[in-house]
Amino acid sequence: MRSxxxxxxxxxxxxxxLLFSVFLLLxxxxxxxxxxxxxxxAAAALALHALAHGISATRSVVAVAPLNFVALGLGCAxxxxxxxxxxxxxxxxxxxxxxxxxxxxxxxxxxxxxVYLLVIxxxxxxxxxxxxx
Amino acid sequence: MQAFLAITIGCLYAGxxxxxxxxxxxxxxxxxxxxxxxxxxxxxxxSGLVRFAPxxxxxxxxxxxxxxxxxxxxxxxTAIVISFGVLAFSVVLIKLTAAxxxxxxxDSLRTSEM
Amino acid sequence: MIREMLLVLPVLVPLAAAIxxxxxxxxxxxxxxxxxxxxxxxxxxxxxxxxxxxxxFAVQLAAWPAPFGITFVADTFSGLLLASxxxxxxxxLLHSTASIPERLQRLTFFPLAMVLLxxxxxxxxxxxxxxxxxxxxxxxxxxxxxxxLGAERPQLEGxxxxxxxxxxxxxxxxxxxxLLYGSTGTLNLAxxxxxxxxxxxxxxxxxxxxxxxLSFGIKAAVFPLFGWLxxxxxxxxxxxxxxxxxxxxxVGVYSMIRVGTLLLPQPPEALTNALLGVAGLTMVTGVLxxxxxxxxxxxxxxxIVSQIGYxxxxxxxxxxxxxxxxxxxxxxxxxxxxxxxxxxxxxxRQYRTTDLTELGGSYRTSPTLAAxxxxxxxxxxxxxxxxxxxxxxxxxxxTLEREAFFSLVAALLVSMLTLFxxxxxxxxxxxxxxxxxxxxxxxxxxxxxxATVGLALxxxxxxxxxxxxxxxxxxxxxxxxxxxAYLQAVLGxx
Numbered sequence: 048m049r050s051x052x053x054x055x056x057x058x059x060x061x062x063x064x065l066l067f068s069v070f071l072l073l074x075x076x077x078x079x080x081x082x083x084x085x086x087x088x089a090a091a092a093l094a095l096h097a098l099a100h101g102i103s104a105t106r107s108v109v110a111v112a113p114l115n116f117v118a119l120g121l122g123c124a125x126x127x128x129x130x131x132x133x134x135x136x137x138x139x140x141x142x143x144x145x146x147x148x149x150x151x152x153x154x155x156x157x158x159x160x161x162v163y164l165l166v167i168x169x170x171x172x173x174x175x176x177x178x179x180x
Numbered sequence: 181m182q183a184f185l186a187i188t189i190g191c192l193y194a195g196x197x198x199x200x201x202x203x204x205x206x207x208x209x210x211x212x213x214x215x216x217x218x219x220x221x222x223x224x225x226x227s228g229l230v231r232f233a234p235x236x237x238x239x240x241x242x243x244x245x246x247x248x249x250x251x252x253x254x255x256x257x258t259a260i261v262i263s264f265g266v267l268a269f270s271v272v273l274i275k276l277t278a279a280x281x282x283x284x285x286x287d288s289l290r291t292s293e294m
Numbered sequence: 295m296i297r298e299m300l301l302v303l304p305v306l307v308p309l310a311a312a313i314x315x316x317x318x319x320x321x322x323x324x325x326x327x328x329x330x331x332x333x334x335x336x337x338x339x340x341x342x343x344x345x346x347x348x349x350x351f352a353v354q355l356a357a358w359p360a361p362f363g364i365t366f367v368a369d370t371f372s373g374l375l376l377a378s379x380x381x382x383x384x385x386x387l388l389h390s391t392a393s394i395p396e397r398l399q400r401l402t403f404f405p406l407a408m409v410l411l412x413x414x415x416x417x418x419x420x421x422x423x424x425x426x427x428x429x430x431x432x433x434x435x436x437x438x439x440x441x442x443l444g445a446e447r448p449q450l451e452g453x454x455x456x457x458x459x460x461x462x463x464x465x466x467x468x469x470x471x472x473l474l475y476g477s478t479g480t481l482n483l484a485x486x487x488x489x490x491x492x493x494x495x496x497x498x499x500x501x502x503x504x505x506x507x508l509s510f511g512i513k514a515a516v517f518p519l520f521g522w523l524x525x526x527x528x529x530x531x532x533x534x535x536x537x538x539x540x541x542x543x544x545v546g547v548y549s550m551i552r553v554g555t556l557l558l559p560q561p562p563e564a565l566t567n568a569l570l571g572v573a574g575l576t577m578v579t580g581v582l583x584x585x586x587x588x589x590x591x592x593x594x595x596x597x598i599v600s601q602i603g604y605x606x607x608x609x610x611x612x613x614x615x616x617x618x619x620x621x622x623x624x625x626x627x628x629x630x631x632x633x634x635x636x637x638x639x640x641x642x643r644q645y646r647t648t649d650l651t652e653l654g655g656s657y658r659t660s661p662t663l664a665a666x667x668x669x670x671x672x673x674x675x676x677x678x679x680x681x682x683x684x685x686x687x688x689x690x691x692x693t694l695e696r697e698a699f700f701s702l703v704a705a706l707l708v709s710m711l712t713l714f715x716x717x718x719x720x721x722x723x724x725x726x727x728x729x730x731x732x733x734x735x736x737x738x739x740x741x742x743x744x745a746t747v748g749l750a751l752x753x754x755x756x757x758x759x760x761x762x763x764x765x766x767x768x769x770x771x772x773x774x775x776x777x778x779a780y781l782q783a784v785l786g787x788x
Contacts, residue, residue, distance in 0.1 A: 118313045122310075128355075129306075131357075137356065138298070
């Protein structure tokens with residue numbers, strides 16, 4: 048049951064939603080948003096894509112097994128805590144620096160990125176599993 | 181507001197226990213979901229139900245005299261995320277169980293206790 | 295700085311091993327798990343070495359000062375449990391490389407076991423009540439999947455009960471946390487301890503503590519909340535059951551003792567009496583359930599419940615002697631129970647069943663296994679000079695000190711019934727004439743042999759060198775009841 052309306056809409060909305068999820072991720076430190084919400088929006092984009100194009104098409108868009116996203120995200124989040132050790136700070140201490148072009152970046156951003164990836168991977172994993180039953 | 185919230189929390193707990201005491205697996209799962217909501221709402225109620233300024237303001241601005249407590253909301257968010265994951269697992273579990281046992285009746289799930 | 299790193303390494307190392315090996319092959323996952331476990335063992339031994347000098351040390355994660363951030367803290371109690379659990383997990387996972395079918399190992403068994411260990415370590419080390427909830431959920435999530443690994447029908451049915459009861463316990467935990475935060479405004483355990491001794495006793499705080507104890511009681515499987523344990527623990531492969539018996543219920547009792555001693559410096563008489571009653575009933579009902587069983591893994595599951603009763607007894611006595619006994623008992627029972635589950639695993643491999651009525655004559659075919667089983671069984675029953683004797687002796691002395699004669703009678707009676715039930719296992723599985731033929735032709739795989747014999751030797755060592763461990767346990771008990779060192783390490787100041 049392919050719907051032309053849904054197909055067209057998802058073609059427009061899918062990149063837009065992904066972009067919006069990145070926007071949420073980046074503004075999240077001091078304003079509403081963050082890795083968790085961003086990840087959920089990105090996962091919702093995947094769900095929309097799967098509704099319109101079928102689950103196998105979405106699988107090929109994601110390209111790798113969602114569990115790898117979970118592992119990578121968890122790795123980013125845990126790794127961001129280790130940075131503090133090099134400056135004799137306790138685990139998970141937030142450290143910030145300014146980089147050219149990028150602006151202010153720091154370990155909390157890396158942590159948020161980890162959460163973002165983890166949520167995408169986790170929701171996509173559940174989605175694929177339940178959808179393909 | 182406080183009375184309203186108290187009654188809602190009470191209803192949620194009551195509904196959760198009622199559902200969990202039914203014999204259907206699906207109702208057991210719904211009951212567990214409600215129980216989580218009840219606990220979350222209880223934590224929310226501990227924040228005081230008052231409107232104060234947010235604790236984070238623009239850099240350099242003076243801190244307002246009374247600020248709202250952000251901790252309960254952080255706790256609830258964490259608890260919601262966890263219950264989301266656990267619920268996803270439980271749905272798969274009851275689906276597999278119901279398929280293997282061919283029944284929705286909790287009382288007949290006794291093969292592991294024979 | 296090194297100490298601050300030591301406090302988070304037991305959580306980080308297993309998680310890192312799990313993350314790095316999840317996308318890889320089974321061989322990689324297995325190797326990563328063993329490397330991660332070795333790292334965990336080294337870290338927790340170092341932690342214990344520092345804690346054994348009587349120091350309590352803490353780290354404030356993300357450098358947030360104490361009541362606001364998450365604190366990780368280690369004292370002798372958590373160090374001792376962490377080190378013993380680490381060693382047992384190391385041996386049990388070594389056993390599982392050979393005993394768990396490869397079909398099941400492929401379902402990310404090793405990464406899940408690592409996540410379980412990380413969750414347990416986090417729960418032992420955290421100094422924050424809400425963080426404790428989070429670690430509980432981490433270890434529960436891993437245990438849900440491990441329990442239902444392979445999705446056989448009994449596993450699913452037992453798993454459903456396990457999941458449902460544990461989710462109810464988690465909701466009670468949250469309820470307790472909410473009430474406690476509402477009435478005190480903090481969730482840092484040390485800060486809670488300090489404030490509750492200043493504030494007058496109020497209804498929400500009593501309700502909160504009761505909710506927390508109820509939640510830990512479900513997780514620890516005490517009377518009358520233990521129904522989920524014998525329904526589920528015998529369904530997965532024996533190595534997984536051994537892992538669960540060493541880690542899961544023990545964390546429940548650990549939290550009960552940790553939160554109980556911090557939040558109730560002088561517990562009301564009614565509460566300790568109720569706890570004594572619960573402990574006695576847990577011991578008695580557990581062992582009576584075990585006596586009625588003929589399936590070895592189910593029988594052992596009932597014994598887990600019965601032994602939990604001894605741990606709760608030590609806590610309910612609320613004295614240095616009682617807690618010393620409970621802490622020694624922790625180490626002893628984790629080891630002895632793991633031996634017996636691993637023996638059950640080998641019998642299952644040989645005969646494809648662990649029903650005692652169908653087993654027999656294994657004494658002749660596997661004498662080493664018989665010896666290991668004998669040591670584990672007699673250790674659990676509490677015969678000198680094995681570890682169980684000193685653990686129970688200490689608890690008996692503590693009950694006499696408090697003149698809790700009903701508990702004393704229950705403890706001794708249950709000990710006798712445990713001995714009977716252990717003799718039944720040994721006589722049925724090893725001594726009587728064989729009733730069915732061995733199915734497995736190959737020999738005992740070396741990994742399984744090493745793990746089982748190693749744990750049996752550990753039971754012997756714990757008994758013959760009981761003195762140093764007992765001294766450590768006493769130091770841990772004194773720290774628990776004194777609380778000053780803990781408060782000072784977390785909050786600073788006098």
